[in-house]
Amino acid sequence: TTSFSPGSRSILRDIGSNDISDHKDNAVELNATNFDSVFQDTPAKFAVLEFFAHWCPACRNYKVNIAIHCPLFNFYTLRFSFPSNCFLITFLAEQMNIKLCDKFSIKRYPMLFWGPPSKFVGGSWEPKQEKSEILVVEEWRTADLLLGWINKQLGSSYGLDDQKVGNDHLLPNISDHEQISQAVFDIEEATEEAFDIILSLKAIKSSETGASFIRFLQLLVPHHPSKRCRKGSAEILMNFDDLCPAGECSYDSGVNNTLRNFHICGNDLPRGYYMFCRGSKNETRGFSCGLWILMHSLSVRIEDGESQFAFTTLCDFINNFFMCDECRRHFHDMCLSVKTPFKKARDVVLWLWSTHNKVNERLKKDEDSLGTGDPKFPKIIWPPKQLCPSCYLTSTGENIDWDHDEVYKFLKRYYGEKLVSSYKKKSAGGVSKEEVVVAAAEEMSVPRNALVVPVGAALAIALASCAFGALACYWRTQQKNRKHHHNPHYLRRYSSNYLVMNTFSNIESEREKER
Numbered sequence: 430t431t432s433f434s435p436g437s438r439s440i441l442r443d444i445g446s447n448d449i450s451d452h453k454d455n456a457v458e459l460n461a462t463n464f465d466s467v468f469q470d471t472p473a474k475f476a477v478l479e480f481f482a483h484w485c486p487a488c489r490n491y492k493v494n495i496a497i498h499c500p501l502f503n504f505y506t507l508r509f510s511f512p513s514n515c516f517l518i519t520f521l522a523e524q525m526n527i528k529l530c531d532k533f534s535i536k537r538y539p540m541l542f543w544g545p546p547s548k549f550v551g552g553s554w555e556p557k558q559e560k561s562e563i564l565v566v567e568e569w570r571t572a573d574l575l576l577g578w579i580n581k582q583l584g585s586s587y588g589l590d591d592q593k594v595g596n597d598h599l600l601p602n603i604s605d606h607e608q609i610s611q612a613v614f615d616i617e618e619a620t621e622e623a624f625d626i627i628l629s630l631k632a633i634k635s636s637e638t639g640a641s642f643i644r645f646l647q648l649l650v651p652h653h654p655s656k657r658c659r660k661g662s663a664e665i666l667m668n669f670d671d672l673c674p675a676g677e678c679s680y681d682s683g684v685n686n687t688l689r690n691f692h693i694c695g696n697d698l699p700r701g702y703y704m705f706c707r708g709s710k711n712e713t714r715g716f717s718c719g720l721w722i723l724m725h726s727l728s729v730r731i732e733d734g735e736s737q738f739a740f741t742t743l744c745d746f747i748n749n750f751f752m753c754d755e756c757r758r759h760f761h762d763m764c765l766s767v768k769t770p771f772k773k774a775r776d777v778v779l780w781l782w783s784t785h786n787k788v789n790e791r792l793k794k795d796e797d798s799l800g801t802g803d804p805k806f807p808k809i810i811w812p813p814k815q816l817c818p819s820c821y822l823t824s825t826g827e828n829i830d831w832d833h834d835e836v837y838k839f840l841k842r843y844y845g846e847k848l849v850s851s852y853k854k855k856s857a858g859g860v861s862k863e864e865v866v867v868a869a870a871e872e873m874s875v876p877r878n879a880l881v882v883p884v885g886a887a888l889a890i891a892l893a894s895c896a897f898g899a900l901a902c903y904w905r906t907q908q909k910n911r912k913h914h915h916n917p918h919y920l921r922r923y924s925s926n927y928l929v930m931n932t933f934s935n936i937e938s939e940r941e942k943e944r
């Protein structure tokens with residue numbers, strides 16, 4: 430038997446497996462406090478909201494039935510997502526959540542509702558309410574009943590044997606113009622998952638790995654495409670020297686003031702699923718895809734003065750914290766092959782793009798011969814012509830003559846504006862105002878008047894006052910008195926020319942002004 434912790438969504442994951450006792454509870458708590466934000470946070474068009482009670486055997490039994498008999502549900506419950514953009518949320522009706530139960534007039538368990546997620550935000554339901562967009566799901570006891578009911582609402586004809594419907598609203602990457610908007614969610618997910626992995630493997634274990642982690646945060650604070658990740662990174666950065674004095678982080682859970690008390694992108698992450706990066710098989714894509722997208726989206730946001738810093742930071746981050754050994758080593762070799770420091774942001778963007786293509790090329794051969802790739806997402810040299818015709822000067826067979834100016838323009842658009850505007854466009858023409866609020870990614874530019882100081886300034890102040898956590902310490906000091914110093918030793922050590930020293934709030938207020 431499995432016990433589900435009160436209020437958690439663990440049951441969703443648990444029913445994803447036929448052996449429902451397999452899974453650990455690592456799910457995000459859904460409760461009266463985050464109820465609205467969870468609904469706001471999804472680009473899904475429809476949601477199934479379930480009120481259940483942990484003592485209600487029927488609640489559990491019908492889910493097991495669904496999990497075993499309908500792979501389609503298996504998929505969406507596992508991934509929280511459903512064909513036609515629908516997802517299931519379970520909600521435990523216990524004492525602390527009683528007000529919400531009242532708002533939805535819950536009189537029995539389980540009770541399932543169907544509607545656009547935005548309608549659940551601050552929403553309510555009454556039995557005789559007419560014209561409500563929230564409907565009670567009447568048929569839910571078995572997989573085919575529930576599927577039949579949903580088919581009726583959607584005018585679709587999904588069948589119990591459908592295996593891969595989870596991806597049918599996502600186009601393959603060849604035509605992923607519109608889908609890139611969803612990548613913001615994956616960028617957040619990958620950022621938080623990377624942080625989780627670092628914590629669970631206790632990967633910050635020396636002053637070197639600590640410094641690498643700090644530099645990564647320094648890159649995220651001004652440039653992460655998601656505002657809440659920028660904020661979360663800033664918080665960790667500011668507290669880092671307290672959290673990891675002398676490079677010794679405490680990883681104990683249940684202890685105050687440890688890294689575990691922090692989330693880079695917010696308490697409700699990681700969500701446990703990917704959207705743009707979702708594979709057609711469970712074991713493909715996901716985190717590593719999200720990590721690439723994160724790196725590309727960072728690269729197009731940096732300024733020339735940060736080029737070498739961004740390059741070494743990404744290289745070191747992968748080398749220290751991406752725990753796929755083969756990936757790490759190959760990437761590291763490619764980093765080492767760069768002999769001249771980068772001076773232009775454009776060159777970093779193009780280096781990352783071509784490095785990613787080298788990985789694609791290598792993996793394509795492996796995947797073709799071993800059959801280990803995702804059949805829906807074969808490795809390709811990217812971007813394909815369909816996505817960027819002007820990127821191609823000529824191509825004969827395997828040889829492509831790229832127009833690098835066009836490739837650069839395309840990448841800036843795709844991982845910068847496009848990532849933002851598709852999402853906003855979709856929201857504006859789509860369901861509700863709230864969805865715009867959820868847009869985790871906003872503008873791509875760093876404020877023009879960002880204060881840029883020599884990065885060497887960091888060590889002058891920082892080393893003197895805090896042996897380790899130097900950069901975090903400096904960062905804090907900077908906020909207080911903004912003194913500029915220079916220390917060539919630091920430049921050598923971190924091989925970086927400049928560092929944008931903006932406080933998070935400065936950056937955000939600049940962004941507000943620009944808006």
Ligand SMILES: Cc1cc2nc3c(=O)[nH]c(=O)nc-3n(C[C@H](O)[C@H](O)[C@H](O)COP(=O)(O)OP(=O)(O)OC[C@H]3O[C@@H](n4cnc5c(N)ncnc54)[C@H](O)[C@@H]3O)c2cc1C
Nearest residue numbers: 602714717718720721755756759760782785786788806811
């Ligand atoms: C640093 C790093 C090194 C890796 N090394 C290895 C390795 O050695 N062996 C291994 O088996 N796996 C490796 N991986 C994983 C592998 O690269 C893929 O991430 C994984 O196979 C999933 O592939 P995917 O189809 O989701 O596409 P990914 O390659 O993950 O790409 C994600 C998305 O990025 C876009 N994209 C594709 N190519 C480019 C490009 N050139 N420039 C910009 N955007 C692009 C596409 O939209 C694509 O869907 C590595 C991952 C990372 C982050």
